[in-house]
Amino acid sequence: xxESKTLPDPASGRVxxxxxxxxxxIAAGEVIDRPFAAVRELLDNAIDSGADEIxxxxxxxxxEGIAVRDNGCGMIREDLExxxxxxxxxxxxxxxxxxxxxxxxxxxxxxxxxxxxxxxxIVSSRNEKAFxxxxxxxxxxxxxxxxxxxxxxVTVKGLFYNMxxxxxxxxxxxxxxxxxxxxxxEKAAAHxxxxxxxxxxxxxxxxxxxxxxxxxIPAAWPRLAPPSSWWETxxxxxxxxxxxxxxxxxxxxxxxxxxxxxxxxRRIDEFALVQAVQYAYDAWMPGGAFPTxxxxxxxxxxxxxxxxxxxxxxxxxxxxPAIRHRLVEVLKDRLTGESYQIRAETAQNGGAQQTFxxxxxxxxxPGFTRPAAVRRDSKDAEEFGDVVAGRKLERFSPRPLEKNSxxxxxxxxxxxxxxAESSESLFIIDQHAAHERILYEKFRKASKSPERLLIPRVLxxxxxxxxxxxxxxxxxSALGLEIEKGGNGEWLLTALPGTAKDxxxxxxxxxxxxxxxxxxxxxxxxxxxxxxxAVKDNSPLDTAAATRLVxxxxxxxxxxxxxxxxxxxxxxxxxxxxxxxxxx
Ligand SMILES: Nc1ncnc2c1ncn2[C@@H]1O[C@H](COP(=O)(O)OP(=O)(O)OP(=O)(O)O)[C@@H](O)[C@H]1O
Ligand SMILES: [Mg+2]
Numbered sequence: 001x002x003e004s005k006t007l008p009d010p011a012s013g014r015v016x017x018x019x020x021x022x023x024x025x026i027a028a029g030e031v032i033d034r035p036f037a038a039v040r041e042l043l044d045n046a047i048d049s050g051a052d053e054i055x056x057x058x059x060x061x062x063x064e065g066i067a068v069r070d071n072g073c074g075m076i077r078e079d080l081e082x083x084x085x086x087x088x089x090x091x092x093x094x095x096x097x098x099x100x101x102x103x104x105x106x107x108x109x110x111x112x113x114x115x116x117x118x119x120x121x122i123v124s125s126r127n128e129k130a131f132x133x134x135x136x137x138x139x140x141x142x143x144x145x146x147x148x149x150x151x152x153x154v155t156v157k158g159l160f161y162n163m164x165x166x167x168x169x170x171x172x173x174x175x176x177x178x179x180x181x182x183x184x185x186e187k188a189a190a191h192x193x194x195x196x197x198x199x200x201x202x203x204x205x206x207x208x209x210x211x212x213x214x215x216x217i218p219a220a221w222p223r224l225a226p227p228s229s230w231w232e233t234x235x236x237x238x239x240x241x242x243x244x245x246x247x248x249x250x251x252x253x254x255x256x257x258x259x260x261x262x263x264x265x266r267r268i269d270e271f272a273l274v275q276a277v278q279y280a281y282d283a284w285m286p287g288g289a290f291p292t293x294x295x296x297x298x299x300x301x302x303x304x305x306x307x308x309x310x311x312x313x314x315x316x317x318x319x320x321p322a323i324r325h326r327l328v329e330v331l332k333d334r335l336t337g338e339s340y341q342i343r344a345e346t347a348q349n350g351g352a353q354q355t356f357x358x359x360x361x362x363x364x365x366p367g368f369t370r371p372a373a374v375r376r377d378s379k380d381a382e383e384f385g386d387v388v389a390g391r392k393l394e395r396f397s398p399r400p401l402e403k404n405s406x407x408x409x410x411x412x413x414x415x416x417x418x419x420a421e422s423s424e425s426l427f428i429i430d431q432h433a434a435h436e437r438i439l440y441e442k443f444r445k446a447s448k449s450p451e452r453l454l455i456p457r458v459l460x461x462x463x464x465x466x467x468x469x470x471x472x473x474x475x476x477s478a479l480g481l482e483i484e485k486g487g488n489g490e491w492l493l494t495a496l497p498g499t500a501k502d503x504x505x506x507x508x509x510x511x512x513x514x515x516x517x518x519x520x521x522x523x524x525x526x527x528x529x530x531x532x533x534a535v536k537d538n539s540p541l542d543t544a545a546a547t548r549l550v551x552x553x554x555x556x557x558x559x560x561x562x563x564x565x566x567x568x569x570x571x572x573x574x575x576x577x578x579x580x581x582x583x584x
Contacts, residue, residue, distance in 0.1 A: 291564070431537075
């Protein structure tokens with residue numbers, strides 16, 4: 001054993017002050033622990049410089065090289081000379097300045113941390129004079145005149161080359177790249193007024209031109225939702241402003257990864273606001289499904305403190321309850337407005353001019369007012385496509401019908417849809433989605449009193465699911481689900497709520513998989529059971545059963561399945577006429 005060599009012997013040891021370079025490395029460990037941290041700090045500096053074009057280049061997972069070039073204010077020789085020293089900053093002078101700081105940086109630590117653990121080179125140009133500074137492992141090697149365009153370019157090579165232990169802890173270059181790219185996209189999301197480029201090992205991976213927030217998010221994450229599924233919603237409150245770029249509820253996810261909160265353009269962890277978004281979407285996607293929303297909050301700097309986390313990932317708001325309340329309110333308004341307003345508008349103006357309520361000014365809308373007789377040359381056909389696309393969105397927000405509206409059930413098509421008509425519209429109803437929501441509401445409202453099973457069922461969860469069962473035992477019991485610990489990591493299901501009597505197998509697999517998170521457990525359970533119990537595709541339904549299903553679906557308060565998808569698609573008589581080019 002060689003442990004005795006590495007552990008200091010307390011008996012022979014003397015108290016020593018760490019040498020300065022060592023002390024600096026320890027501080028560096030807090031700010032820069034992985035390549036993505038260097039990426040974050042360099043991008044922050046570039047943004048703070050007032051640049052409107054920023055390029056990030058990564059080599060070998062960022063471990064070999066990270067370079068950020070900006071066209072911002074640059075530095076004069078004297079600034080360059082000291083910018084890499086600990087606590088050197090141009091952004092604040094005193095603690096009081098923190099009350100009004102608008103820049104992303106303020107500690108004067110980032111460059112010094114990087115300088116200590118890499119080969120750092122900064123080329124910066126201001127007032128048409130450029131200089132190059134080279135620092136290796138915290139030692140300045142040279143500062144010389146150089147060529148350079150206005151702005152700054154910082155290169156970090158061989159991260160932790162002088163700290164082998166830390167270098168060994170880095171992930172594979174692919175793992176590091178994923179994290180660096182995530183940081184890049186988050187910075188780009190919060191700064192749409194800046195153009196961003198990302199090169200990875202010489203290949204251009206992202207080019208995000210200057211744009212609006214509503215354009216930037218889909219450009220940065222094109223696979224999250226089609227561009228037309230995004231909304232931008234704004235609101236103000238006392239000392240803060242909210243800009244939400246969020247997807248319609250039919251875009252649901254299995255996790256909260258894309259409920260992102262930004263405060264004064266920094267991504268932060270603020271669970272209360274993540275929950276606020278979920279809460280606002282709750283009626284539309286109640287069952288273990290999560291919305292997609294980027295929430296940008298601009299707060300008066302005196303009402304927020306970022307100086308509590310080394311990576312500034314946490315913020316302490318003085319007015320969090322007010323922000324939370326306003327956020328829920330404004331998102332809900334948007335969601336309900338979207339669902340119900342269209343119909344109201346159409347009814348009000350007799351359908352003479354139908355516009356997609358919140359996108360009246362968008363280029364999709366003008367087609368709605370075209371004369372009914374349509375000539376279809378090729379350009380027209382394109383626009384016509386737009387009209388149909390626009391309408392499709394409109395129908396994605398079905399609203400509940402009037403109580404006891406008359407309808408006639410016409411039949412089942414494609415083994416999946418039920419078709420019904422009212423005096424003014426044709427409805428195409430997704431039988432599974434409709435049944436799922438109906439069952440979900442029933443489960444949710446039904447009594448949770450447990451009914452004992454004659455023969456307990458055996459659960460064989462894996463280790464993690466087993467731990468979750470342990471933690472959730474009491475909550476499950478409140479839902480009428482009784483479980484007991486058996487031997488060998490097995491559990492016994494001894495009682496079920498009456499509602500789930502016929503769904504023993506589904507409950508069993510739900511518990512074994514450890515599905516859902518603690519607070520969404522109940523909803524996730526009912527949604528899961530509803531999904532499993534709902535009528536499947538290609539199941540024939542007799543007329544009486546189908547009619548009942550349609551009737552119950554039309555009576556739903558929120559006509560969406562528990563995952564947020566709309567339950568039916570409505571085509572009005574007027575639209576049908578228009579589609580075949582007839583005058584109404
Ligand atoms: N890209 C850049 N363009 C212009 N000046 C820069 C740039 N990068 C750094 N600087 C200057 O160097 C100083 C030190 O940068 P550093 O990142 O270490 O600290 P900071 O940004 O002030 O605070 P923090 O440690 O919170 O990031 C900055 O305050 C700024 O004046
Ligand atoms: Mg900085």
